Amino acid sequence: MKTIDSIAAELQGYDPQALSAETVNAFLSRLVEPVTEQESVGIFQALGRVLSQNVISPISVPPHDNSAMDGYAFNGAQLSSQALSLKVLGTAMAGKAWSxxxxxxxxxxxxxxxxxxAGLDTVVPQEFVSCEGDTVTIPAGLLKVGDNRRELGEDLMQGQPALLKGELLTPAALGLLASLGINSVPVWRKLRVAYFSTGDEILSLGEAPREGAVYDSNRYTVFGLLTRLGCEVIDMGVVRDEPALLEAAFVHGALEADAIITSGGVSVGEADYTKAMMKKLGDVAFWKIAMRPGRPMAVGQIIRAKLASSPYAASASSYFKNSNKALSGSAVLFGLPGNPVAVMVTFLAFVRPALLQMMGSTAQQPPLLKARSSEVIRKKPGRTEYQRGTVSTAADGSLHVKTTGNQGSGVLSSMVQANGLIVLHHAQGNVAVGDEVDVMMFDGSI
Known part of the structure; x- marks a missing residue:
């Protein structure tokens, strides 16, 4: 098991008080390990799962040469600089060979x-010929040999990989599997992620409002983010700022899940029960990331061997305990800020790619979209900023983006209005109207 210190030693310029976004992702890629247990699932249960083995095509696709068009098949060797007239002998229908x-x-x-x-290799689309009785005429210069024919194995050849280990199974991948006659696939087991919010000021839904308290939105946002990612989510509710309650939550989370996500309790000046409990039960770093929003973040491991003496360990029943893993290994910890927008930004920028790696996925982060700014955006070099924005298409087909206005980290409505995050990189300064900027689009994640 790698320690926080050993990973930090691998990274040049590591400074927990001023980490760049790039360094955070480099750190997390070294910290997390993929799950190792496999299972077989049916094709209807496979969407969003990660393949644990290559899928080898049992057949060639297509399984024979076939026509890509409705038309007339003939031997292309007869093509010349003159129009070609051919007698129609019969009709070849899909699903039945012409004999x-x-x-x-x-x-x-x-x-x-x-x-x-047999012996025919070219197809002329029916709309390009003239017909007279049982004869069709093909104009000169219209075709070349092999046109409009799909060759055997053109898509996939029997015995070759159709899908690779580590691929996320998409709707298109399900269709490909079905086209090969495959009805079940080997996948990594689902990643289990426990989540709770911290703070005495947090209200759960159903509780009466009280002065100074706010309703917990983060649990529901993170639930949606994790569910879309294909994780098995363990909702542990709201945990008050009391050492015993926090210890119980961390112990149960570590014994039930591969990863624990918390929100709140990691900022400077906050009650340090949460941070103290993280340190007591794990190997944790507390970061100040050079970013906006979402500067404070904790990351590390809750080490299961440290939980043996906890009075809460005996009452935890879980996948890990039932498989004799309760006191071995660790659960990865992500301590996110408490502000709703900061939670989403840090999840998308850092937690999501780390969880994908833990799921066994080889998927890369989606490429950033390029769009021209419709307004001036003020930005200081030395930190990465993620501003909520709306991308639209101009009349000339170019992409433009504008911010949603107030960029406060508590303005949750702006995340609903936005369709992406404008990513202003670490060394980048002010943005002028018309300047090209990068955008992290939300589709499929938020």
Whole structure:
């Protein structure tokens, strides 16, 4: 098990009081380990899961040469600089091979997907020919040999990998599996993530309002983010700022999950029960990230061997305990800020890629979109800023982005209005109207 100190020693310029966003991701990529347990699931349960083995194609796709068009199949060697007239011998339908033989000067009417008759290699679309009785005429210069024919194995050849280990199974991948006649696939087990909010000022839904208190939105946001990612979510509610309650939450989370996410309790000046309990039960670093929003963050491991003496360990029943793993290894800890927008930004920028790695996924972060700013954006070099923005398409087809206005880290409505985050990089300064900026789009994540 790697320690915080050993990982920090690998990173040049590591400073927990002023970490760049790039260094955070480099650190987390060294900290987390993929799950190792596999299972087999049916195709209807496979969406969003991660393949644990290569899927080898049991057949060739297509399984035979076939027509890509409704038209007429013929031997392309007959093409010349002159128009070509051919006698139609019959019709080849999809799903049933045509059994005749076509020679020189002859062709076969063919439907899309139908097997190419023996000796025929070219298809002319039906709209390009002129017909007279049982004869069709193909204009000169229209085709070349092999046009409009799909060759055997053109998509996939039997025995070759169709999908690779580590791929996230998308709707398109499910269709590909079905096209190969495969109805179940090997996947890594689902990642289990426990989550709770901290703070005496946090109200759960159903509680009566009280002065100075706010309703907890973070649990529901994180639930949505984790569910979209395909994790098994363990909602542990709101935990008050009391050492015994925090210890119980961390112990149960570590024995039930691969990762624990908290919100609140990691900022400078906050009650340090949360930070103290993280230190007591784990190996944790407390960071000040050079970013906005979301500067404070804690990361590390809750070490299960440290939980043996806790009075709360005996009452925890879990996957890990039942599989004799309760007191071995660790649960990765992500201590996020308390402000709602900061929670989402730090999740998207740092936690999501780390969890994907833990899921066994080889997926890369989605590429940033380029768009031109519709307004001046003030920015100081020396930190990465994530501003909520709306991308739209101008009349000329170019992409433009504008901020949603107030960028306060507690303005949750602005995340609903936005369709992406404008990413202003560490060394970047002010943005002028028309300048190109990077945007992290929300589709599929928020």
């Amino acid at each position: 005749g033989v076509a020679g020189p000067g002859e062709c076969v009417k063919i439907m899309t997907g139908a097997i190419m008759p």
